[in-house]
Amino acid sequence: MLEKLENWRRSSYCGEVSSLHTGTVVTLMGWVQRRRDHGGLIFVDLRDREGIVQLVFNPEKNGQAHKKAHELRSEFVIAVKGVVQKRPAGTENTELKTGLLEVAIDEIKVLNDSDPLPFMIEEDTDVAENTRLKYRYLDLRRHALQSKLILRHKVAMSTRSYLSESGFLEIETPVLTKSTPEGARDFLVPSRLTPGSFFALPQSPQLFKQILMISGFDRYFQIVRCFRDEDLRSDRQPEFTQIDAEMSFVDIDDVIGVMEGLVAAIFKDGPGFELQLPFPRLTYAEAVGRFGLDNPDVRFGMELKDLTAIASKTGFKVFADAASKGGVVKAICVKHGAEFSRKDLDDLTAIAVSFGAKGLAWVKLTDEGWQSPIAKFLNDDEKAAIAGVLGAAKGDLLLFAADRFSIAGTVLGRLRLNIGARLGLIPKQGFNFIWVTEFPMFDYDDAEKRHVAVHHPFTAPMDEDLDKMEKEPLKVRAKAYDLVLNGVEIGGGSIRIHRSDVQARVFDLLGIAKEEAESRFGFLLEALRFGTPPHGGIAFGLDRVMAIMTGSDSIRDVIAFPKTQKATDMMCDSPSTVDQKQLDEIFIRLAKKAPEKTPEKTAEKPPEKA
């Protein structure tokens, strides 16, 4: 028999019952975590957002309440009134924040019951993720997930407070906007009032925030949802949240300075972690040279060394060929890696191949000298020179990549991470920040046979490289910067182009025709002509920041309602088909009928309560 709340009101959260309440009557509301029914005494763990407290129902003290408690089941929603008391000596529970106390219940109202759950609400759950995603509201009852979202709230509050105090204005930008070339695939929204035309959901508010600078708002920020219709990863969702900011009359160091302050603020206000400022910086060239990747994890060594000069003169054809074709020969030294088994080396080779290597040359430095398939191609001087550059000693393993600069870097960079993790070289705790600066402006896309922007087409070139743009575009560095946390890119930004002539030159170089630039970005090009201040900014991936801050393996853990790898929502079963009438209204005709969805299971309902 369910009861009404009526005039009962909560006096305290369960998790906040403390010794200050001892001897007083409290009113608590929450979910039954567990009932321990001794026939006589009944213990109930009552749970709410803030924690758990033990309730005691004593038949001799209050028969009515005790009788009701007997009927309680997991996840029933109840309200209770009772006196907070110290637990009898020897029955304290040190696992629980409230474990020295309990509430002796005089009155109870059962506000709602619950069917048996598809899975138990437990901290250390081993339930399959698809089941948890289908019943996301139940998974979210777990303290582990609640605390992550609560921390996310604190970080958002801290962001608003810090940026507001630093003169930034929170201004909203459209969600229905314009599709632009370059970048990720857009999510499209058909326009009913302009038949045949489409809005795009923003990949980021990039153009709008630049326009806001042109309008003179000086400093803007937004905690904003962004959309990219690309394949998912554990750190990529089709809709994700950025802390987006832009400021006027600044150069690189100004943006970096203010944003370091923001990062320090959110780590202090969130997990209470004091960060040391300023963060170290690495140029892009250093990062890819020493670590192979532009998001270097600098928490451990095993850095890449260049052996091109030595290797090019050896009799090993793979090395010599790579060098003569303009590529490089690089290597890493795995300390004590000579113990790796044949299978370990096969695994590493498979990883190398997956990142584009043709193979993986290795050397074990053993008591008998160089144990390696390539040892016979190298003379003693060459071996000594290689070992010297790598600082290699007996017992070490050397891994070589001979390829184009970017592939050799990626291969060794990834191997380095894999081996670092395998050998436990990467600290489990702590936050390591590093700025990566001086990115190249352009990259050459072999498939499309044209230059593409490394950051985005609105990024300003470094002043001293401006003249190289047409002659040596690949040597032009950009005023772009990324913030890397524990080897993960958590944010990136740039100083923007504020002159329409420079912007036109960049579009030109990217092979964006004048007409296309006009139709896609015409409003920006025009705006740039009406007095645009120098400006620049940054965007942080809030989901990634939160995932690292909370030690989560996936950003799904810090998003209340995330999507699966196929970009579906298992709880509300989106996306879904729509009525023909809805399609007619937006002038959409399906090219072919979508395949029928076959239900995964028929018996998906939890068991009926007996």
Place this chain on the structure above:
RNA sequence: GGGGCCGUAGUUAAGUCGGUUAUAACGCUGGCCUGUCAAGCCAGAGGGCGCGGGUUCGAGUCCCGUCGGCCCCGCCA
């Protein structure tokens, strides 16, 4: 587009060389039980093995296809 791992009661798992009626724990239901906190003890219900084909006297086990989840490559300015 591609590679890998996975799918058996509500949940997590076991299931040998293809062979009677598919096994366990937790959960659930009922009973007993006054200091438990993963309460305990006793009894019970519950699935036909993601789905569809095929091979076979016989398929959870083998084959083909398909659906779904996760990790990764490509993709993600």
